[in-house]
Amino acid sequence: MYVEHLSLTDFRSYAQVDVELGPGVTVLVGSNGLGKTNLVEAIGYLATLGSHRVSSDVPLLRFGTEQAMIRAMIVRGAQKTLLEVEINSGRANRGRINRANPVRARELLGICRTVLFAPEDLALVKSDPSHRRRFLDDLLVSLLPRHAATRSDFERVLKQRNALLKSARAGKFSSGHEATLEVWDQHMAAAGAQLLRARLDLVERLRPHVARAYAELTEGPKEARIDYRSTLSGPLTDDGNAEGATAGEAADLAGLSVPELTERYLVAFAAARRRELERGISLVGPHRDELDLILGGAPARGFASHGETWSMALSLRLGSYYVFLEDAPAEGQSPVLILDDVFAELDVQRRERLAGIVAGAEQVLVTAAVEADIPDKLDGRRIAVVPGGIDEGQR
Known part of the structure; x- marks a missing residue:
């Protein structure tokens, strides 16, 4: 292309x-x-x-x-x-x-x-989890455009549910609101399960290609790995760190269907209800998940050198390129590569x-x-x- x-x-x-x-x-x-x-x-x-x-x-x-x-x-x-x-x-x-x-x-x-490399890609490694979630979702939509609706539906439901929780924190939450919140729980569980299932599948596809790209760029002793960490295994902070005793332990979600993930979310919402009402925000869902970037067994964020950080960021983009090639191997189907002021x-x-x-x-x-x-x-x-x-x- x-x-x-x-x-x-x-x-x-x-x-x-x-x-x-x-x-x-x-x-x-x-x-x-x-x-x-x-x-x-x-x-x-x-x-x-x-x-x-x-x-x-x-x-x-x-x-x-x-x-x-x-x-x-x-x-x-x-x-x-x-x-x-x-x-x-x-x-x-x-x-x-x-x-x-x-x-x-x-x-x-x-x-x-397209696969676009830019200096801003350092944020994929150094900044908060929202950058890594956006990276996954952008790649997901490029590969499977139908997931633009998946992403949009979840964001719409999240906005409505957060508005209801915010009203509770402001003291405007009545018994009638409880029933409304349960309805939005159902909507958010269904939308969140769709997005989570798609992200989990994408990470499985992407993982070997990121490892390959890092090895090609460095030929060094360290190996690169990516893992997906869901709030279904415990609430995460805004920085992507686990708040509870489940720190570093991911739930075994790989084999679960969308209906099964939906049920998991409903259970998780019930467990987090008091804390969500106190804080006025949704604490469980794909919007608070993390894509862990691991280099030589340690988190790349905070532990990687400047050169290693660049190599990890480039590996995420190159890994995306390899996923595109795998998805459409025929001649003339490869994505356009854009290198914006990278060298x-x-x-x-x-x-x-x-x-x-x-x-x-x-x-x-x-x-x-x-x-x-x-x-x-x-x-x-x-x-x-x-x-x-x-x-x-x-x-």
């Missing part, structure tokens, strides 16, 4: 820009602040309907505008598909496929697949190893402020990013 053409209107710093792309390696070179990351961010947005830099869509609109447009021609094997996404201020985003009637933006999910952050050894791994991908898009940071293995077309646009006179 590759992006053949990209057009942006009122997206970030661009009033209008058109870029011709193609298979192989393309390096976007330009000083910081000129907009090279904006170009690859737009491609990533087509794949996930989210930005790797910001949590909301508002910063994506050029200042003073109410709408931005991303258009891209995607080539997947022998098929070409024109994708358009309209990012709106104050109303729902819309999408188009091959200039047909507008559809919900999430109908575009799964058509363009400037890596030492020479990691640069060379990463370049060697990705160089053979169908399409590799790289951004760099200094062309000398790009390893020779990623030789290919260069495009200069200049104020307000691009200069395609580069080789």
Whole structure:
């Protein structure tokens, strides 16, 4: 798979820009602040309907505008598909496929697949569990777009249930609210079980590929491992640490069906009822689970060196790439690889190893402020990013 053409209107710093792309390696070179990351961010947005830099869509609109447009021609094997996404201020985003009637933006999910590496990926290792949960859910939706609804349904139910618990903490909770809470328990247990089952299956697929990627990047003595830790084995703090006596012990959830997980959640909600009413929030559910990153037997977070942290973050992305290849092994189906200003952050050894791994991908898009940071293995077309646009006179 590759992006053949990209057009942006009122997206970030661009009033209008058109870029011709193609298979192989393309390096976007330009000083910081000129907009090279904006170009690859737009491609990533087509794949996930989210930005790797910001949590909301508002910063994506050029200042003073109410709408931005991303258009891209995607080539997947022998098929070409024109994708358009309209990012709106104050109303729902819309999408188009091959200039047909507008559809919900999430109908575009799964058509363009990308794996994006960026300096922000250090947060996958160093920051709180929400970054790792988002990583899993974004990958899950890219692989199986139907889970966009799974994710959305859970978030909607969680919001309603939290509002009810918050009213209890404010002293506005009556006996009638108890029955309402039990109804929302049922909804949240069902939605949470769907999301948890999907995440557990994904982690099983991802685990060997993360271990492989870390070994390829380092060839060191330490092994990388990922494990999923659910609040069904005990409540977790906001930092992903266990609050109770079950610290470090995961429930054996691997073989449980969605109905069985639903029942587990209902039991867990009942056990946590008093504490949830006291705190006014839902303490059990996928929204408080953790993806443990383990390096050489120790948690990567807090124990890994800077270089090891980078290698673990890169391994999560490379592992995702390998999962995509496993999911769609036919020629022309591999995802677009995007490396956004990554090489400037890596030492020479990691640069060379990463370049060697990705160089053979169908399409590799790289951004760099200094062309000398790009390893020779990623030789290919260069495009200069200049104020307000691009200069395609580069080789």
